[in-house]
Amino acid sequence: MVLYDPVPMPTRRIALVGGLSAFASSACAASSSTLRVVSSASHRQFGAAIEPQHIEQDADFAGLVQQQCGLLTAENAMKWNQLRPSREQFDFADADRVAAIAGRFKVPMHGHCLVWHEANPDWLASDLSPRNARALLTSHIETVVERYAGKVASWDVVNEAVERNDRRPDGLRKSLWLEALGADYLELAFRAAHAADPKARLALADYGLEYDDEPWMVEKRGTMLILLRNLISRGVPIHVLALQGHLLGDRPAAFGQGLRDFLSAVADLGLEIFITELDVNDQNTPGSATQRDQAVAEIYGRFLDTVLRLPAVKSVVTWGLSDRYTSKSWFAPRADGATVRPLPFDRDLVAKPAVARMLRAFQLAG
Ligand code: XIL
Secondary structure (H helix, E strand, C coil): CCCCCCCCHHHHHHHHHHHHHHHHHHCCCCCCCCHHHHHHHCCCEEEEEECHHHHHHCHHHHHHHHHHCCCEEECCCCCHHHHCCCCCCCCCHHHHHHHHHHHHHCCCEEEEEEECCCCCCHHHHHHCCCCCHHHHHHHHHHHHHHHCCCCEEEEEEEECCECHHHCCCCCECCCHHHHHHHHHHHHHHHHHHHHHCCCCEEEEEECCCCCCCCHHHHHHHHHHHHHHHHHHHCCCCCCEEEECCEEECCCCCCCCHHHHHHHHHHHHCCCEEEEEEEEEECCCCCCCHHHHHHHHHHHHHHHHHHHCCCCCEEEEEECCCECCCCCHHHHCCCCCCCCCCCCCECCCCCECHHHHHHHHHHHHHC
16 A cells, blocks of 8 residues: 655656656657557557556556556456445445546556456355355346446456366366356356446456466466357357466566467457456566566567467556556565566656567567
């Protein structure tokens, strides 16, 4: 939680201008452009996940987000544990704050997420039963999706449905929803979301699909393709595969032919592809901050160079925008106590080398 910093507006403006001029000289000498502009020239959207208080309480950060993002995701505000204090109640306060910010910035939202095995309120695990699960799931999805129709252009309908360690033949994760409803919970969720907002693009989202040199990820790509084919063959309204894109700063950028082939196979099913939670974890990346920033930039660049070769890849959202606000600082802190640097902009809101690499990837993709 960042405390309100009572700097008067003129000083804030100067700070913003200073930050942006550093941005202009370091990252954008060649293009004098932003991720928002360059991505849209490549017929894509660039955006970031945000927490509403960071925008409301930090004008400089808000300025950067508005400048760079053509799409916003609520990092936490649309999860069950935030929306559902009890079985009978909805609390839309934080989600509405994110929607209001998107409205103010005149950008659409990508909704995250309607069904997940994590971030659920305690009452859900104790109350959920095969008898009430169908009604609970569909009424939640209908209420939430209807409320944000026209604002949320696309939804992560089901997040992280595949887990090989659960050892089911279909590869599905043994989540609370699967246990209550069986494998049909996926179909049910997509159909409910589609009925609530027929215009929204509906995604199945997952991690662990990115690296060509990681056997369990290569296997997961196969499982995912079978699952997607199966949903499509049953007429389920699914439009997008969302790759989270949580990348690692301490392993080779193994994003090559395997990833291209996988994404081509997804595109051949008629699906779009969104990158929805991109960041580069530098928890175990060796070197100084400058060296780590170079390594992180290279990974952003190599990943985007690969995925943006596919016209089906329509959006890229980073999980945060600046190292000032990243959940990696508590989920993946460094042993040496140094600040983590997983995002394109640093804690001073200055563009790191990653921004130039990302801009170049969008420009090369055309
Ligand atoms: C994370 C948020 O970044 C944290 O602030 C929160 O405490 C836990 O969730 N995959 C997802 C995201 O789909 O929702 C997660 O976000 C990160 C992993």
